[in-house]
Amino acid sequence: MRRVHVAGPASRSDLANYTGLNRSTVGDLVAELTARGLVHERAGLRGAPGRPSPIVMANPNGITVLAVEIFTDSLAAAVIGLGGRVLARARLERPRDGSSPEATVARLAGICRTLLDGRADQPPIHAIGVAVAGVVRRTDGSLVVGPNLGWRDVSLADLIRTSLGLEVPVFTANDADLATLAEHLRGAGIGCDDFVCLWGEVGVGAGIIAGGRPLSGRSGFAGEVGHLPLSPAGRLCHCGARGCWETEVGEDALLRRAGRAGSGGPLAVDLILAMADAGDPDAISAIESSGRWLAIGLATVIHTLNPERIALGGFFASILPHARDALIRALGELAIEPLAVATIVPARLGADGPLIGAAELAFEHWLDDPASVPLIDRPAWSSAADRRGATKEVDATRLAI
């Protein structure tokens, strides 16, 4: 039920159909959610015969969470309300100076406080979701290793909680996984239960939704497809192995093939795209070559997971229009015919993906158990003691997941 609320407004009878519950039960539940301030009801639209069914919609201010993102090149934060509405947002460039987790979180806390101060008259944040470029341990949400950040074994959740001085639960996960979750719920993967999202920047990673659920693997490393050994005689990868997929389809590979090695960054890629638009044969052939290598890795993913749809994000979304033909052609040669039904689409949420996914992660707990949201006699947040008690309980259940 809560799920439907996070997937858009719906009439009561739609909800009854969707959940398979009785009209009476739906009515009771909606009443309870209204009492807790989680949903609004609006007069239903007429036009059909029969009594009009009220439209139930999520109340963005019913639950609000803080979503933050720690990337190699940027920090970002947003306040996101129920229903996925972005209520406030801020982004900051981050120099690649190998700064410590503490310093980075301090800067992050700065923008967060700015966002929160702008909402001082609104109900406070219910939870914090963190998207970080690295591997996160599922059991306690700590960062095991963030290769591009140069961090290792950081207890990010505690760091952020204390740095912000907020006594709310903090949920942490990998950025690609969260962006994939976001695309699955509100982007290119809506309604698709076997979905893969491939993210390409300097490195390459994927997020996987299998059977409607995120697939994280034993320790959260699933989807590290950047290091598939696809090119046995290929170049040395920074991971130490030879011929990783990343060395053939990453940004650097495209720049190299276009004769612009060394000049990193999205601007260089944009230049090559512009050249290809103008008909430059070297640029076009470089992009097509990336497309063919993309197909080789995608064939691997398709044969292993048989997804219904694959979304390409980041740098891959940019080159997709130019690389599509070469990619599809190569896929047709590599994939067993009936498997090739996976459709390739660009990601839709762009740079907001990880933030929206982090928010979704933070919402999860309340969506699982909306009864834990206090009743409408709101100023519950005026009592610090109550809040702390509630937080503790939540933390315990989180650890038990």
Add this chain to the structure above:
Amino acid sequence: MRRVHVAGPASRSDLANYTGLNRSTVGDLVAELTARGLVHERAGLRGAPGRPSPIVMANPNGITVLAVEIFTDSLAAAVIGLGGRVLARARLERPRDGSSPEATVARLAGICRTLLDGRADQPPIHAIGVAVAGVVRRTDGSLVVGPNLGWRDVSLADLIRTSLGLEVPVFTANDADLATLAEHLRGAGIGCDDFVCLWGEVGVGAGIIAGGRPLSGRSGFAGEVGHLPLSPAGRLCHCGARGCWETEVGEDALLRRAGRAGSGGPLAVDLILAMADAGDPDAISAIESSGRWLAIGLATVIHTLNPERIALGGFFASILPHARDALIRALGELAIEPLAVATIVPARLGADGPLIGAAELAFEHWLDDPASVPLIDRPAWSSAADRRGATKEVDATRLAI
């Protein structure tokens, strides 16, 4: 609860702990299952303080299913009882003569009838599970394509049902997926929620358990890893593509490297293993080469799925003792370090895997809903009308899955 019954005997208090249910509730449920003849209770073992807890164990004759297997080289059938007990079994060589589905099923029906006749005094079969070497459509259980059988679009379930004249539901699935399910429940993958089983014979395929559930993909093709494009400059595969993994790690590749191309079959492989045992350097190097290629594909699987454990079955299990060192060494070079935690083990169930998995598939329906098993006033099977009615209902729910 039923799940625990199929995973071995357990005391009542164990069940209460495992399910989180109350002692009273467990008592009620066990009583109901006993009334339906699904479980027995035996005096609990003493030795601990406190009142001894009765041991609950599955009753093999409570539900019995017929499991059949249609392979390229062999046909097999078994009668399997609740708890996974094999009550009767038969296997038959199948010539690779491209015989039709009808002829094959007729031969299969022969051995099935022999098995069933030997149990004429026992309660009849409750369901049929079919393991077939090919791709099966999940919605209706028909065979989409069986490349090695040379079949296409065969409605196997109906064929088998009419051929045997039994009005029971028939469940069909891919052989590798079922063998993996079997290994997960009762073999090398017990208690492992992120598990991959790699089957090598002439072709190569994998079954995947992700997050405790079978991963079949959009249309059941997941795990077709034999055709991963890992060797761009490699040999032509019978699938039409170039450099499929299969061409480097299949039986034929080993025979080729050992200088015995053409002489197919498990006997040829055994010969090479014997030569390696005797210290023959060519045989050893051929096996090690297979081990290295195995590692390349496994690295792909590991980076994509991050399994906790990988079981090698069929031909791979045979060469594992000799190939292990080369495999582990190559994996160490290819895999990002923390990922390499996946342990590689041989499959445990051997040739029975697909049959046991097929039985598990057939049990599934009753395990989901034990209440649908008639009460102990058994001779319910004396009324053909009742049986047919029940079957129809079951079929409807199966289609709705």
Add this chain to the structure above:
DNA sequence: GACGATTGTGGGGAGCAGCAACAAACCCGG
């Protein structure tokens, strides 16, 4: 042989959800 520990048993009750009948609100046709 008494005591503590552990577990099965039975009655009462809370919570969730379905069912059926009724009321409300809409469209449409006369």
Add this chain to the structure above:
DNA sequence: CCGGGTTTGTTGCTGCTCCCCACAATCGTC
């Protein structure tokens, strides 16, 4: 403008599942 048909919300009742609690049974141990 009004009644029929249709769809949907509302209300009271019922049934099911499972928890809680008190009690009895059975063990090891002192």
